[in-house]
Amino acid sequence: MFDVLVYLYENYWRPDACPDHAQLTRKLSAVGFESDEIQEALNWLDGLAGAAESYVGEQGANSLRVYSRAEQEHLGEASIGFISFLESAGVLPPPMREIVIDRANAISGGSLELEDLKIIVLMVFWSLGEEPDALILDELFVDEADRLIH
Template structure:
């Protein structure tokens, strides 16, 4: 599923640039994705679309998030730490944090690489792009970074 999401992110600037679900499924099949992977990705994207439509910026910017035992178990320390990092960097406001957590739980268990794709897709669904430093954090593997 995550390969399909990455393909969409790389090939469509915004979600409204994507064709309807049936035509998109045909295009993704033609590119070589498996039908179950396409179906899972389209279902996940529909859930994302519904969340984006229903979540406003109604949460207070100083709200505190307490993770449930199920979230702790399925997301793990690394993913929760990354969400906290994005929040503390001012990149992920509370309403977007909740969308990221919901979509991660819909895909759980997730690895950190998967969570980074989820974060990108949340911004993509809003027609936004994170700033360059955060994009670097989302795309560049920590092992490949040069330390000056």
Template sequence: MFEVLVYLYENYWRPDACPDHDQLTRKLSAVGFETDEIQEALVWLDGLAENAQAYAADQSSDSLRVYSTAEIDRLGEDSIGFVSFLESAGVLPPAMREMVIDRATAVGECPLALEDLKVIVLMVFWSLGEEPDALILDELFVAPEERLIH
């Protein structure tokens, strides 16, 4: 599923630039994605679209997030740490954080791989028509061992 999401991010600049589900399914199949993977991604994207609508209504600036045991098990320590890092850096407001957590818990993997969480964060920005700043893109795409220290 994550390969489909990355493909959509790279090929469609915003969600509304994507064709309808039937046409998108045909395009993704033609590129070589499996039907099950495509359907899983489309269902996941529908949930993301619902969250994006709710995001517009909830722009609260302060909140404290306490993770349930089930969320900790599902997300894993690395993913929760990364979400906390993005929050403390001021790039992931509470409503977006909740979108990330919702979409991360919608994935069947347990615990969620950090690389998959990074794709989810990227897709949340994409769904809202927002471009993360360059430093955040670096965090999302560049492996720590490949970073150059100046």
């Protein structure tokens, strides 16, 4: 599913540039994605679109997010730490954080990998028509093992 999401991000500059589901399914199939992977991604994107529509401005600057035990187990320490990093950097306001957490929880299975969470964050920015700044894009795209230390 995450490969489909990355493909959409790279090929459609905003969500409303995507064709309807039927045409998009045909295009994604032609590129080589499996039908179950496509359906899972499209269902996930429908949930993201709903969350993006309900996106409202800022919550209180001093708001504090307490993660439930289930969220802690599903997201994992690395993902929660990354979300906190984005919040402290001032690029992930509380309402966007909640969309990220909601969409992360919509992924079935065990603990979420940090790389998958980064794709979710990227897709949340994409769905809201916002471009993260260059340093944040670097955090979202560059694997830590590929970073050069100067």
